[in-house]
Every structure is written in C-alpha cells, then in structure tokens.
Amino acid sequence: MSELPLSATADAALQAAPATKARGYWATVGRRIRRDKVSMACALVLLLIFLSAILAPWLGLDDPYKGSMIRRLRHIGTSGYPLGTDELGRDMLARLVYGGRLSLVIGILPVILAFGIGTSLGLVAGYVGGKLNTAIMRTIDVFYAFPSVLLAIAISGALGAGILNSIVSLTVVFVPQITRVAESVTTGVRNMDFVEAARASGAGPFTIMRVHILGNVLGAIFVYATSLISVSMILAAGLSFLGLGTKPPEPEWGLMLNTLRTAIYVNPWVAALPGAMIFAVSICFNLLSDGLRSAMDIRN
Amino acid sequence: MLAYIARRIVYVVPIVISVALVCFLLVHITPGDPLVAVLPADASQELAAQLRAAYGFDRPLPVQFGLWLLRALHGDLGNSIATGRPVLAEVLRAVGNTVTLAIAAAIIGFTMGILLGLIAGYFRETWIDKVATSFAIAGVSVPHYWLGMLLVIIFSVQLNWLPAVGAGPNGSNSWAWDWAHLKYLVLPAITTSVIPMGIVTRTVRALTGDILSQDFVEALRAKGLHERGVFRHVVKNAAPTALAVMGLQLGYMLGGSILIETVFSWPGSGFLLNSAIFQRDLPLLQGTILILALFFVFLNLLVDIAQAAIDPRIKRG
Numbered sequence: 001m002s003e004l005p006l007s008a009t010a011d012a013a014l015q016a017a018p019a020t021k022a023r024g025y026w027a028t029v030g031r032r033i034r035r036d037k038v039s040m041a042c043a044l045v046l047l048l049i050f051l052s053a054i055l056a057p058w059l060g061l062d063d064p065y066k067g068s069m070i071r072r073l074r075h076i077g078t079s080g081y082p083l084g085t086d087e088l089g090r091d092m093l094a095r096l097v098y099g100g101r102l103s104l105v106i107g108i109l110p111v112i113l114a115f116g117i118g119t120s121l122g123l124v125a126g127y128v129g130g131k132l133n134t135a136i137m138r139t140i141d142v143f144y145a146f147p148s149v150l151l152a153i154a155i156s157g158a159l160g161a162g163i164l165n166s167i168v169s170l171t172v173v174f175v176p177q178i179t180r181v182a183e184s185v186t187t188g189v190r191n192m193d194f195v196e197a198a199r200a201s202g203a204g205p206f207t208i209m210r211v212h213i214l215g216n217v218l219g220a221i222f223v224y225a226t227s228l229i230s231v232s233m234i235l236a237a238g239l240s241f242l243g244l245g246t247k248p249p250e251p252e253w254g255l256m257l258n259t260l261r262t263a264i265y266v267n268p269w270v271a272a273l274p275g276a277m278i279f280a281v282s283i284c285f286n287l288l289s290d291g292l293r294s295a296m297d298i299r300n
Numbered sequence: 301m302l303a304y305i306a307r308r309i310v311y312v313v314p315i316v317i318s319v320a321l322v323c324f325l326l327v328h329i330t331p332g333d334p335l336v337a338v339l340p341a342d343a344s345q346e347l348a349a350q351l352r353a354a355y356g357f358d359r360p361l362p363v364q365f366g367l368w369l370l371r372a373l374h375g376d377l378g379n380s381i382a383t384g385r386p387v388l389a390e391v392l393r394a395v396g397n398t399v400t401l402a403i404a405a406a407i408i409g410f411t412m413g414i415l416l417g418l419i420a421g422y423f424r425e426t427w428i429d430k431v432a433t434s435f436a437i438a439g440v441s442v443p444h445y446w447l448g449m450l451l452v453i454i455f456s457v458q459l460n461w462l463p464a465v466g467a468g469p470n471g472s473n474s475w476a477w478d479w480a481h482l483k484y485l486v487l488p489a490i491t492t493s494v495i496p497m498g499i500v501t502r503t504v505r506a507l508t509g510d511i512l513s514q515d516f517v518e519a520l521r522a523k524g525l526h527e528r529g530v531f532r533h534v535v536k537n538a539a540p541t542a543l544a545v546m547g548l549q550l551g552y553m554l555g556g557s558i559l560i561e562t563v564f565s566w567p568g569s570g571f572l573l574n575s576a577i578f579q580r581d582l583p584l585l586q587g588t589i590l591i592l593a594l595f596f597v598f599l600n601l602l603v604d605i606a607q608a609a610i611d612p613r614i615k616r617g
Contacts, residue, residue: 142319147556234444271453272446272449279446283437
C-alpha cells in the first residue's frame with residue numbers, strides 16, 4: 001500500500017468529507033494487522049492448515065483408517081508415503097491432514113463456548129454489580145484455586161474419556177478466566193458518561209449491556225480469548241495424549257502422538273510429526289493474538 | 301503486616317472449603333454410581349445397597365460432604381481402591397517427587413527467564429530482543445509433552461546420554477541427590493521449565509521496558525548514577541510482580557505435572573493421578589486433586605504475603 005504525503009491525504013479527506021466518514025476503529029486495526037508480516041505469515045499457515053483439514057476428502061489422500069501390517073513405520077520420504085506410515089501402517093500425511101479436523105475442533109470449540117458464556121457472565125456481573133457480582137465472582141474464584149491443567153484433568157478424569165467430555169472440561173477451565181477479564185473491563189465502562197446518558201434517556205439494563213457496553217468491551221475480551229486458543233490446543237491434544245479425549249482409530253494429533261510413543265525407538269521422526277502440527281497451530285495462534293493485541297493498541 | 305497476614309489467612313478459609321466441595325463433587329459427577337468401579341458386574345441388588353450403606357452413599361449429599369470433610373480434616377482421605385493403602389500416605393509420597401521435579405525446573409526456568417527478560421527489556425526492539433522473545437513465545441506455545449518426547453529421541457535414543465524414563469536406577473522410587481539419580485531428573489526438569497521460562501521472560505521483559513521508560517530512571521541517569529545503580533532500581537521495582545508470577549508458575553508446575561510425568565514415567569503426583577483415572581480409583585483421584593489444589597492455594601497465600609512484605613505500595617490497612 002503506498003502512503004500519500006500527509007497534506008495530500010488531508011486534502012483528499014477534506015474534499016471527500018461529505019461522502020465518507022473517518023476510518024473506523026476496526027478498519028484501522030485491520031489495516032495495521034495487514035501490515036504486520038509475522039501476523040500475516042501466521043494467518044497464512046493457519047489458513048492452509050484449516051483449508052486442508054476441511055478439504056481433506058477431496059485432496060486425493062490415502063484412507064487415514066486403512067492400515068497394513070507389511071508397511072508399518074516407513075520412514076519419511078518413502079515413495080508413496082511422503083511422511084512415512086504409522087505403527088499400524090497408515091499413511092501419516094493423510095492422518096495428519098485428517099487429524100486437523102478433530103484436533104482443531106476440540107482445541108478451538110472450548111474457547112468459543114467459554115467466550116460466549118464468560119462474556120455473558122462477566123458483563124452481567126460487572127454491570128449489575130452488588131450481590132450478583134459477589135456471587136458470580138466468588139464462584140469464579142473457586143476455579144482459580146486449581147491450576148488449569150489439574151482442573152481439566154480432574155473433570156475429564158471424573159467424567160471419563162470422550163471428545164464431548166474433553167470439550168466440556170476445557171470450557172469449564174476457560175470460563176472463569178474470560179469471566180474475570182469481561183467483568184473487569186465492564187466495571188471500567190459502566191460508570192462512563194455515555195452509559196449514564198443512555199440510562200437517563202430510558203434504556204433498560206439489557207439494551208445498555210447489549211448496545212452500549214458490549215461494543216466497548218468485546219474487543220478486549222476477544223483478544224484475550226484468542227490468546228487462550230494456543231493453551232486450549234495444547235491441553236485438548238494433551239487430554240487425548242493421556243487417553244482422556246479422542247478414542248482410536250480416530251486421527252487426532254494428541255492421540256497419534258500417544259500411540260506413536262512406543263515407535264520412538266524404531267522411527268523417531270515420524271513419531272514426532274503430530275506434535276509438530278500442534279506446535280505449529282499453537283505458536284501461530286499465539287503470534288497472531290500478539291499481533292492483534294498490538295494492532296488494537298492504537299495509542300501506540 | 302501481621303494484620304494483613306491474618307486477614308489473608310481468613311480469606312483462604314472459604315476458598316479451602318469450596319475447593320474441598322469441588323473435589324467432593326468430582327466423584328459425584330461421575331456417570332453412574334461412585335461404586336461402579338468396586339462392584340462386580342453381577343453384584344446383587346442387596347450387595348450393592350449394603351456397600352452403598354457401608355460407604356455412606358445412601359445419605360443425603362450435604363451430610364456426606366460434612367462427614368467427608370470432617371474425616372479429611374483428621375487426615376483421613378479414605379483408602380485407595382486399587383492398593384487398599386491410605387490415600388493420604390500414597391499422595392504425600394508421590395508429591396515429594398513432584399516437588400523435586402518442580403524445584404529443579406523452577407531453578408532452570410526462572411534463571412533463564414529472568415536473564416532473557418532483562419536482556420530483552422534492556423535491548424528493546426533490537427535483534428537481541430527479537431531472539432529472546434522468540435524463545436519465550438516458543439516456550440509458551442510448545443506442547444511440553446511433545447518436547448519431552450523430542451528430548452528423549454535426541455538424548456536417549458540417538459545419543460544415549462541420558463535415561464528416557466523413571467526416577468532412578470533399577471526402577472528406584474526413593475529419590476537421592478547423586479548423579480545416578482540426577483541423570484533421570486535432567487530431561488523432565490528441562491521439559492517442565494520451558495513454560496515458566498517463556499512466561500517469566502515475557503513478564504520480566506515487559507516490566508524492565510516499562511521501568512526503564514519511566515521518568516525517574518531519566519532523573520537517576522541525569523543525576524549521574526552509574527548503570528549498575530540504575531539496574532538495582534530496575535530490579536527493586538520489578539521484583540514484586542515478577543515474584544508473584546513465579547510463585548504462580550511454581551504452583552502450575554506442581555499441579556500440572558501429569559503430562560510430563562506420564563511421558564517420563566516420573567513417579568510423582570501426576571503419575572499417581574494418571575493411574576487413579578485409568579483404574580477408576582475415585583478416592584485416590586479425589587485425594588490427589590484435593591492435596592494438589594490445597595498446595596496451590598497455600599502457595600498463592602505465601603506469594604501474596606511475600607509480595608506485601610517486599611512491596612510497600614501494597615495496602616496493608
């Protein structure tokens with residue numbers, strides 16, 4: 001994008017003033033993040049991983065479930081199996097691509113669910129205040145008394161193995177964290193003049209929360225939520241790695257890492273591949289979230 | 301100060317009770333009856349009812365919770381279903397190994413984190429900063445159980461330098477501070493240290509950067525204070541927050557060790573938790589989680605008090 005000299009932009013803006021409004025906040029954020037090379041590289045990697053996971057059946061890959069006893073644990077680069085084969089002779093490339101489907105869902109869905117629940121809880125607690133705030137926030141405090149890995153494993157362990165249970169347990173882990181952030185930003189906004197003005201002109205509490213507060217706090221909560229995706233990916237795959245999430249023969253990165261563990265003496269680098277996928281997704285989300293945070297910090 | 305400590309301790313009481321409640325309820329969110337794991341599949345109705353009465357599962361939940369809490373306060377967390385031994389003794393034995401691992405990892409992770417953070421903070425926006433922050437981001441993004449596998453592949457399988465699993469020669473369970481045992485600690489400790497390293501680096505970097513850009517640093521330099529003196533001010537101002545973050549990380553390492561202990565078959569509390577889950581040993585599961593969570597709560601309490609002790613800005617009134 002070429003930058004016009006300041007005076008020229010100002011002139012253009014003046015001339016166009018009646019027709020166009022000043023650039024909105026989100027447009028500015030979007031422009032800033034598009035200029036950040038690291039963020040864009042991460043977005044591209046994530047886009048590729050997402051697309052390949054979605055389009056997996058149409059990519060002409062091998063059947064990720066079909067094994068063969070005679071071609072187990074082939075090395076990376078074997079003809080026909082670019083990334084080798086796993087302990088049951090299944091094509092690793094196919095399993096890694098198909099594995100993205102479950103891994104991404106069980107890693108990202110808990111954050112999305114917790115984002116919805118936590119934002120609602122935090123908004124209500126922050127806006128209404130008083131006894132309701134105390135009730136919600138003290139309940140949240142109890143979950144803070146557990147390290148998040150322990151809490152996820154405690155709930156998953158009690159509920160038993162399964163994809164649904166792992167999603168539920170991770171959602172429970174993230175709801176308190178998002179609620180705390182949502183509550184604190186809401187408390188910061190609720191006494192501002194425009195909220196007072198809305199109340200004075202007769203807006204009900206739900207209208208104020210939905211129209212006047214949500215728009216002002218959603219950005220901050222959203223950035224915080226994106227920073228949790230990386231942890232969530234690692235934990236979700238970790239639960240599967242322990243045998244608490246996905247069940248075999250489903251391709252899923254954490255579970256693949258677990259079943260390939262015994263193969264590290266035979267074919268170590270094939271065994272390490274699923275972890276590299278988790279790492280790639282996790283680090284890209286982290287960098288993207290950092291990029292988004294600094295793009296949203298307009299004062300800087 | 302004493303009043304502050306007393307107040308903080310009083311705040312902890314409801315938290316401890318709620319933590320106990322969550323641990324108690326864990327067993328009751330289990331699908332089916334808590335006795336499913338103990339009862340043979342063909343048990344008669346009478347036997348089931350008898351056992352339920354013997355364990356007190358036929359009473360109302362609040363009564364059960366009260367009785368359980370009372371016993372827990374006396375150090376009785378029930379017996380493990382798998383081994384029949386008291387849960388408390390099993391957990392305390394395993395926690396010792398986890399503490400060893402966490403302390404070793406803390407020494408590595410915190411030292412690295414503080415160093416990298418200070419360097420990055422001092423040389424902000426230079427290539428040194430970029431390298432240090434990349435380390436930090438990789439540290440917090442890496443699936444640590446995978447990193448553990450990688451280290452085993454490199455240092456045990458390929459180079460044959462260090463043992464892959466266990467906590468001592470010949471499957472030894474009792475820890476000793478000699479090289480024969482330390483060898484087993486190296487890989488798990490490095491693996492555990494990666495996340496705290498990343499988080500401490502990021503925290504210290506941000507703190508150092510903020511402090512260095514404040515006016516008082518400018519004033520100190522203008523007055524002619526040498527860099528070592530400025531550095532002392534930076535450390536003093538960064539210490540309380542950094543300490544709080546490190547305390548929290550130590551707690552996470554103690555409570556979240558299950559994945560790493562599983563990878564390395566490290567006989568700590570996480571390993572115990574893993575076997576409790578897969579043997580459906582609910583009293584052991586409940587007891588381990590309770591003890592680990594209480595550890596975490598008290599560690600947080602200690603950090604709060606230590607922070608107040610070194611930071612006069614925290615209100616003690």
